[in-house]
Amino acid sequence: MKRVLIGGFVMMGGIIIAATVILAGAIYVPDSTSWWSGRSKFWFAIIGGEQYGDDVVDSLFLGLPLIIGVILALVGLIILGREYYKK
Numbered sequence: 001m002k003r004v005l006i007g008g009f010v011m012m013g014g015i016i017i018a019a020t021v022i023l024a025g026a027i028y029v030p031d032s033t034s035w036w037s038g039r040s041k042f043w044f045a046i047i048g049g050e051q052y053g054d055d056v057v058d059s060l061f062l063g064l065p066l067i068i069g070v071i072l073a074l075v076g077l078i079i080l081g082r083e084y085y086k087k
Contacts, residue, residue, distance in 0.1 A: 003083050011076025017069030021046060021062045032058050 025046035032045050046066060048059035 003079060007076045007079030007083060009076070011073050011080065014069045014072025014074070014076055018066055018073060019069075021066040021069060024060060024062065028060055 025042055029042050029045050032041065045059055047063040048061040049057055
């Protein structure tokens with residue numbers, strides 16, 4: 001039971017972090033005025049890009065917290081899965 005609670009809290013923490021980063025990017029995209037390279041202005045707003053010369057990179061640079069949130073959610077899911085199949 002203790003591992004199930006730990007896995008649940010770790011997974012929920014990761015989901016909250018990842019969802020917050022995605023929500024922040026979605027709110028920020030309409031106000032972004034910089035040029036992005038790539039396919040999606042949304043992912044550029046979250047992850048960022050390279051700076052060319054003196055141009056300002058208009059991004060949130062939240063790639064690392066997004067990756068940490070996804071990893072935490074996956075680790076929590078693995079813990080819950082192991083406990084489910086263990087019993």
